[in-house]
Amino acid sequence: MRIASRLATLAWAVAAAGVAALALWRASAVGSGRSPAVATGAVLLALVLLLALYGVRRRLPSLPLGRASSWLAVHVIGGLAGVGAYVVHAGAAWPSGAADQALALLFLVVVASGVVGHLLQAIVPRRLTRAGSEIIYERIPAEIARLRAQAESTILQAAVACGHDTLGNYYAQSLAWYFDKPRFELQHLLGTAAAQVWEARKLAAVERLLDAQERTHLASIAKLCSAKRAIDVQYALQTLLRRWLLIHAPAASAFMVMAAWHSVAALVYSR
């Protein structure tokens, strides 16, 4: 077993033991008539602050603070331990007060988006690799523009060479939409062949109206459609890899603010 996986196993064991110890301590405190809420809340808040340090680490990449992958492992394990600590602190029941409900809702969103994000990070990269046409996300608009320019150039060449505007008119009516921007995002996320089917249907519809020379140009358009589809897959999947964080990070920030307010209120009103 590699050292990294041994350390991960150890970290999981420590986290599980910590949560179990916290639950046992809470049970004994309740049994002896003491209120454990402040102590368990303090543990939960400390855990939340620990999780937030991962964001700090990401924003200070030039500092020698160890590998980000180790920080992420701590973030994931600590996050799931946080769920346990939350249950120990607040119980499994849905809270009654509006502020507590908002806090619980934010916690749920943070946890759910975190879990989803973690799963996406494990699954989506492989799909991106298999999709091919690897491209930097920010270059996708330029790449689509390049494909569009190629497609329009092919159409113009066809019109000049063949003397017909059939292909040109059809491109303007049907295919220009496809080359305009990323399409079939949801279908690509779901892994369906919708885009491929759409391309085949559109190309077949016009093929019977073309002569032999025009069909060679249509074949070039078909190749460009295929290249565009690969870029669309990259766009859909890379966007997904970015979007989950747009939920997770703001929700986490909001949760921390509310948790801080909740802590102050709890300390004030527990006296």
Next chain:
Amino acid sequence: MSDAQVDALMQRPEIAAIQADRFPPSVPLRGILRNDARIVTVSPGEIVVREGDYGNSAFLILDGSLRVVLPPGLPRESLGRQTPRSAGLLATLARAFRPSPQLPEMRDVRPPAGAVAAPSKGDARALTFLQDIPAILDRHRSVQLGAGEIFGEIAALGRVPRSATVFAESPSRLLEIRWQGLRELRRHDPGWRRMIDERYRRNALLNHLQAQTFFSSLDEATLASVAAAVRFRTYGDADWHVAHKRGREAAQADPSADVAVPIDQEAVIAAEGGPADSVYLIRSGFARVSCIVGGGRRTITYLGVGAQFGLAEAHAAWKTGREIRLSQTLSAIGQVDVLRVPVSVLVAHVFPGLHEVPAPYATQRRIEDDAFVDWLIDERWINGTQTMLIDLDRCVRCDDCVRACAATHDGNPRFVRHGPVSDRWMVANACMHCQDPVCMIGCPTGAIHRHELGGVVIINDDTCIGCGTCAASCPYDNIRMVEIADRSGRPLVDENGAAVRKATKCDLCVGQPGGPACVRACPQDALRRTGGQALLIHGVDGTPR
């Protein structure tokens, strides 16, 4: 060189002694002198070759005197070298919290460091002057070179770093001969071949042989007799990087075009089925070990500097007394310098005392994994010592690596997270700090050089004149020329109003605590800097998931 200059040269004893009639009509001696040589005039204090530089020419002293600085050599600063200092914790903290500049590629505009004088872009020599020659001669051991002596040929022909610094002691004239001309002189004239080979035997061969484990127990006299029997030979194309770069550009322009299979184009050093009568030692470059499988050739592995080929078969033939043929082919990847040691020498001096004989090269990998290994070799990624290899099955395309690089380099990332892909592995456009750093050949000021520790290739901004030689030479397009601005953001221009450019590339965060920021910043452990045989392991069975 003009005809008159060639005529004058032909009268010199070193040239007159060359047997011109032995040269083929397509490569006449006069043609070599005219096209591959030039006369260079140097002033006192001018450095002609600099220790550690990679050069592509040798020099014959026509008149005047020069000095070779003996070890430990001149201080790095005198040679225009940069000595990056480790950034302290405070400096690292300050940079982490300093806002990134709005403009790219800002530089401190200061006079060049030390004794370095930056030449114009047109000057192709290592124009760095030493200011106080008497003091240098007092402080450093040196040997005088006079008219008729040659130097620099080992580095030029073997593509190894210059082993010493040579500077002019008095006004001197030199005949600078490009490696292509030197190669022809050695090939066709016995006198020059003998002279070059003798100099190599005297200066470098013993060290090279001693580095081999099976020669390490020999005494000096025996080793000398082994050295006397060794034959040198160069295989393949020294300009491989030019052809390689053109091939990549052509493939990018037309991916559907037929491309020749590289393994079929390589010069064969020792063929499978041939006699096991020699052991081959790789002196510089890379060679491929392959064997025939079905109708094709399968790559077993590649060999780098210091590796041997044929020892197992030669030893087995001696041990059993039977005739044993080579079971694999050794071929040149790019240019390879090979030392060929006859078996008779090994039988006499080495085999009787050799207890641990290396097995023939073999591979346990499956044929389906060959594509990745062939890709690494065909694309010359094996040249890298710090190749940026990204596991695309792990990479979440977050660009944290790029941001970390930018944060460590004043807001300007030194690599592009993009590059050729094979299966799930991407080699990103980041300097690979090559074993054979062709980018360093021809740098007129030696600005691009190896760091004294670890061999990282770095660029000294102070002495970079922006000529672009390194960027044009890099077969992997990992060096970029950038227009620079001063700290106030004002673009820097030269006396003609043209923008001042500098070469920029990954410096592996040399001097930064914690190592390369890109590696540390990857949250998925998808990015690694690796090289050598480890590259093959990563692709085939490394980092299992």
